[in-house]
Amino acid sequence: MGTKNREGGTTLAERKRGTVRDLRRDNRSVLLWSLYFGGARSRQELSTATGLSPASVSNVMRELIDDGIVAEVGSVDSDGGRPRVLLRVNPEYGYVIGVDVGETRVQVELFDLGMTERAKADFPLDPRQHDAEAVVAAILAGISTVLTDSGVHSGSILGVGVGVPGVVQQHPEVSVDAQTFGWRDVPLERLLRAGTDLPLRIDNGANTMGQAELWFGSGRGAQNAIIGLIGSGVGAAIISHGSADRGSTASAGEWGHTPVIVGGRTCRCGNVGCLEAYVGAEAMLERYEEAGGVPAQGDQETALAAMLLEAGTPGTIGQKIMDETVLYLGASLGGLINLLNPERIILGGWAGLLLGERYLEALRETARRHSLTHPFSTTSIELCRLGPDAVALGAATLPLERFLNG
Amino acid sequence: MGTKNREGGTTLAERKRGTVRDLRRDNRSVLLWSLYFGGARSRQELSTATGLSPASVSNVMRELIDDGIVAEVGSVDSDGGRPRVLLRVNPEYGYVIGVDVGETRVQVELFDLGMTERAKADFPLDPRQHDAEAVVAAILAGISTVLTDSGVHSGSILGVGVGVPGVVQQHPEVSVDAQTFGWRDVPLERLLRAGTDLPLRIDNGANTMGQAELWFGSGRGAQNAIIGLIGSGVGAAIISHGSADRGSTASAGEWGHTPVIVGGRTCRCGNVGCLEAYVGAEAMLERYEEAGGVPAQGDQETALAAMLLEAGTPGTIGQKIMDETVLYLGASLGGLINLLNPERIILGGWAGLLLGERYLEALRETARRHSLTHPFSTTSIELCRLGPDAVALGAATLPLERFLNG
DNA sequence: CGGCTTATTTCAGGGCTTGATTTAAGCGCT
DNA sequence: AGCGCTTAAATCAAGCCCTGAAATAAGCCG
Numbered sequence: 032m033g034t035k036n037r038e039g040g041t042t043l044a045e046r047k048r049g050t051v052r053d054l055r056r057d058n059r060s061v062l063l064w065s066l067y068f069g070g071a072r073s074r075q076e077l078s079t080a081t082g083l084s085p086a087s088v089s090n091v092m093r094e095l096i097d098d099g100i101v102a103e104v105g106s107v108d109s110d111g112g113r114p115r116v117l118l119r120v121n122p123e124y125g126y127v128i129g130v131d132v133g134e135t136r137v138q139v140e141l142f143d144l145g146m147t148e149r150a151k152a153d154f155p156l157d158p159r160q161h162d163a164e165a166v167v168a169a170i171l172a173g174i175s176t177v178l179t180d181s182g183v184h185s186g187s188i189l190g191v192g193v194g195v196p197g198v199v200q201q202h203p204e205v206s207v208d209a210q211t212f213g214w215r216d217v218p219l220e221r222l223l224r225a226g227t228d229l230p231l232r233i234d235n236g237a238n239t240m241g242q243a244e245l246w247f248g249s250g251r252g253a254q255n256a257i258i259g260l261i262g263s264g265v266g267a268a269i270i271s272h273g274s275a276d277r278g279s280t281a282s283a284g285e286w287g288h289t290p291v292i293v294g295g296r297t298c299r300c301g302n303v304g305c306l307e308a309y310v311g312a313e314a315m316l317e318r319y320e321e322a323g324g325v326p327a328q329g330d331q332e333t334a335l336a337a338m339l340l341e342a343g344t345p346g347t348i349g350q351k352i353m354d355e356t357v358l359y360l361g362a363s364l365g366g367l368i369n370l371l372n373p374e375r376i377i378l379g380g381w382a383g384l385l386l387g388e389r390y391l392e393a394l395r396e397t398a399r400r401h402s403l404t405h406p407f408s409t410t411s412i413e414l415c416r417l418g419p420d421a422v423a424l425g426a427a428t429l430p431l432e433r434f435l436n437g
Numbered sequence: 438m439g440t441k442n443r444e445g446g447t448t449l450a451e452r453k454r455g456t457v458r459d460l461r462r463d464n465r466s467v468l469l470w471s472l473y474f475g476g477a478r479s480r481q482e483l484s485t486a487t488g489l490s491p492a493s494v495s496n497v498m499r500e501l502i503d504d505g506i507v508a509e510v511g512s513v514d515s516d517g518g519r520p521r522v523l524l525r526v527n528p529e530y531g532y533v534i535g536v537d538v539g540e541t542r543v544q545v546e547l548f549d550l551g552m553t554e555r556a557k558a559d560f561p562l563d564p565r566q567h568d569a570e571a572v573v574a575a576i577l578a579g580i581s582t583v584l585t586d587s588g589v590h591s592g593s594i595l596g597v598g599v600g601v602p603g604v605v606q607q608h609p610e611v612s613v614d615a616q617t618f619g620w621r622d623v624p625l626e627r628l629l630r631a632g633t634d635l636p637l638r639i640d641n642g643a644n645t646m647g648q649a650e651l652w653f654g655s656g657r658g659a660q661n662a663i664i665g666l667i668g669s670g671v672g673a674a675i676i677s678h679g680s681a682d683r684g685s686t687a688s689a690g691e692w693g694h695t696p697v698i699v700g701g702r703t704c705r706c707g708n709v710g711c712l713e714a715y716v717g718a719e720a721m722l723e724r725y726e727e728a729g730g731v732p733a734q735g736d737q738e739t740a741l742a743a744m745l746l747e748a749g750t751p752g753t754i755g756q757k758i759m760d761e762t763v764l765y766l767g768a769s770l771g772g773l774i775n776l777l778n779p780e781r782i783i784l785g786g787w788a789g790l791l792l793g794e795r796y797l798e799a800l801r802e803t804a805r806r807h808s809l810t811h812p813f814s815t816t817s818i819e820l821c822r823l824g825p826d827a828v829a830l831g832a833a834t835l836p837l838e839r840f841l842n843g
Numbered sequence: 844c845g846g847c848t849t850a851t852t853t854c855a856g857g858g859c860t861t862g863a864t865t866t867a868a869g870c871g872c873t
Numbered sequence: 874a875g876c877g878c879t880t881a882a883a884t885c886a887a888g889c890c891c892t893g894a895a896a897t898a899a900g901c902c903g
Contacts, residue, residue, distance in 0.1 A: 049489050050891055051859050054460050058860085075881060083455050084861050089883060112880025113868040198811065208811070255685040269777070271684075276677045278778025279661040280815045288809060289772035293697050293765055302807050304768065359699055362710065366695035371675070372684025401708050403694060405604060405614070409686045456860055457890050464891085481850060490892050495851060518849025519899040 058083060059091050060437045063100070066120055067435060068246075071104055073115035092118060100124050120144055125434065126183050128229070129427030130170055130193040131236065131420075134158060134211060137166060139173030140423045141181050141188075144431070146247065148420075150181035161212035163222060171226040190230035190430025194239035194422045195219065198282045205233050232429035236422045237284060238275050240379065240415075241268025243425030248416040249377045256375045257367055258415070259286060261360075261383030263331060264299075264311045269371070287311060289366070291359045309359045312382040315352060324348040335382060339389060357390050361397020368402040368410050379415030387414040464489060465497050466843045469506070472526055473841060474652075477510055479521035498524060506530050526550055531840065532589050534635070535833030536576055536599040537642065537826075540564060540617060543572060545579030546829045547587050547594075550837070552653065554826075556587035567618035569628060577632040596636035596836025600645035600828045601625065604688045611639050638835035642828045643690055644681050646785065646821075647674025649831030651681075654822040655783045662781045663773055664821070665692060667766075667789030669737060670705075670717045675777070693717060695772070697765050715765045718788040721758060730754040741788060745795060763796050767803020774808040774816050785821030793820040 122145035197209025205220035241258035265287030287307030298308035327337035341349030528551035603615025611626035647664035671693030693713030704714035733743035747755030
């Protein structure tokens with residue numbers, strides 16, 4: 032109810048649903064979504080699932096089959112009647128490419144429509160050097176590599192999705208602000224456009240990862256969810272009404288810079304008391320050191336793992352730090368539950384998974400203590416289910432989404 | 438993009454847009470919304486505003502005029518062409534009733550479609566006695582009072598909206614949980630149904646107030662907004678994609694129970710460190726007393742006003758409390774800005790307005806210090822514009838919304 | 844008063860979904 | 874093997890809807 036736009040700009044006119052032809056496109060799209068996420072089903076099942084008449088389903092399906100998008104696959108016997116013919120989206124109708132632009136590497140993956148990986152390419156990046164040119168070159172090289180490796184013709188690529196570690200503005204032009212890369216208003220789409228004609232979609236990496244979990248991971252079917260990502264810093268993808276809420280200028284989700292101790296520890300963002308000043312991997316290790324601990328040599332990942340190991344022994348500094356961490360994180364989770372009343376919270380990111388392995392139950396309990404009974408009891412807190420490729424997978428869902436929408 | 442429901446239950450089938458007739462209903466509704474919020478406009482303007490062809494606009498408008506919903510009102514001359522005929526929604530086509538169930542009184546108001554108040558009735562409630570029966574009786578009495586006072590026939594009432602101070606569950610049956618009233622799973626709709634046949638819509642009072650501000654107050658036109666309500670406690674209505682985000686079980690918006698000092702002051706919800714443990718009127722007065730202040734006699738409103746007056750003098754206890762209050766509230770606002778990236782934050786509630794009068798600028802500054810540059814710079818923080826009738830007004834928009842949707 | 848400009852309405856054309864009606868495809872029992 | 878029964882899918886005529894083009898309405902201007 033009431034999702035119709037009021038006169039808030041041009042949104043009303045942009046809506047593309049006035050003619051009977053749009054109706055057809057919509058129905059076609061509804062059927063495709065239903066088929067894609069519902070798996071192989073008969074026309075009849077589609078009819079009851081979507082509320083469309085059997086006649087229309089038949090009609091649209093013939094079209095989709097003629098286009099090669101949908102294929103009949105076997106049939107299911109019924110006792111005493113004509114067997115139902117099962118339909119499914121043809122995974123080879125087209126392919127999508129997902130790109131994960133990370134701090135240390137650009138990862139490019141090619142999937143068929145069933146989201147089976149068909150090819151993959153990794154290009155290391157110099158961690159001290161994140162020229163837009165270098166990244167663009169890596170992405171373009173990755174695209175042509177996966178194309179040749181998979182033997183897929185570029186004509187059957189439905190699109191390329193790119194997940195980047197920064198705020199992505201879509202209007203008036205796609206531009207990326209990424210502090211860690213020193214990017215400010217980098218017109219990534221325009222730069223890529225010079226090297227490829229494929230349809231492009233660019234979004235924040237945390238959002239693409241969230242979308243991956245939402246579609247294929249722990250978030251399947253959720254209408255209201257929060258996917259929290261804890262790595263060196265802390266971010267989140269917020270799902271409301273079944274789709275990502277990016278806020279008014281696409282920078283929503285900065286969970287890490289939400290207060291937990293007003294006037295507390297200084298955060299790398301310059302403010303004080305942020306969650307990220309306590310809970311990100313970087314902050315955890317700093318706090319460990321401040322408390323007299325000696326972080327293990329190596330990268331953050333190794334150091335954090337070592338600290339977690341130490342934390343298993345009572346009385347250690349590691350344990351103290353981790354107990355506090357669980358308290359802060361759990362309290363913040365409780366706050367999110369109260370504020371947004373999600374049906375599911377999903378914790379991920381490399382540090383989040385490390386932490387979750389050992390402390391998930393403690394986090395649940397802390398969140399319970401810091402939230403109201405009712406909203407807590409209708410929420411579940413879980414870990415991400417997808418591996419390190421989730422960002423690329425989620426990025427690939429961007430063109431997939433466009434395809435399913437027609 | 439991508440607001441289509443995935444296979445998350447029965448939502449797909451519930452969508453009522455498959456047939457060419459639904460298309461008509463939708464277009465009719467789009468035109469009505471545009472006319473309602475865009476004011477008097479010609480058919481041609483409607484055509485460009487909605488993207489529908491002039492022919493269709495004419496067509497639908499004739500229908501609406503025949504139904505008495507829309508009326509032609511004057512025309513504007515143009516130099517050298519046929520003058521445009523202005524259309525508007527006929528404010529007398531129907532009426533809506535809004536009910537505000539507060540702690541001390543039930544307020545019932547009757548509006549025409551232009552949201553001009555036509556009648557109003559107040560029924561005091563015994564603050565120690567919030568029997569569902571008493572409240573239901575007051576609401577029903579209020580409805581018949583405003584009907585007779587306004588002379589409006591009940592047949593032209595489009596519906597009644599009720600705002601209650603508690604969590605409202607819509608499924609499987611409308612039921613209300615209101616801690617302050619001692620209500621648990623009160624089937625308010627069923628109880629009211631026994632006394633009236635009018636269409637009913639029940640929602641949380643903070644949400645209805647938020648909707649009022651969104652439609653007619655400081656929030657006009659916003660797609661992403663937060664309406665914060667500070668009274669005795671602290672709540673919020675969260676608007677995303679242009680409509681209220683109630684979360685998965687309709688209890689979203691408990692901003693007051695979001696952490697600001699983990700491990701801090703005990704809140705009346707039983708947890709510690711909640712925003713409401715510092716910023717609600719009740720908490721502010723408690724903190725004042727704990728710090729050695731002597732609250733003025735009388736109700737909370739008088740006492741808070743007195744403290745605010747004292748706070749104007751440097752060195753007083755009142756000033757100390759208020760400085761802290763601004764710090765906590767501002768930090769929490771900063772967190773909301775980072776997390777949700779709203780285009781507007783609107784502060785209301787009786788205590789919020791009292792506070793905002795004097796400290797709005799300080800709050801803005803504190804929020805700025807506690808948020809990231811980009812999202813802060815695209816947000817404005819303002820005060821509610823509507824008076825104490827906002828809850829009833831917002832409640833009345835519930836049936837109005839249904840009417841506009843057809 | 845006639846030409847000109849702009850706003851609405853009218854109308855034929857093309858599309859869409861649907862309920863009803865057929866046709867297709869097996870099952871089970873005789 | 875044959876026949877009736879059951880269920881799934883396809884076909885078809887009917888009823889709506891939106892749109893572009895053409896026609897009509899309504900003033901202004903010289």
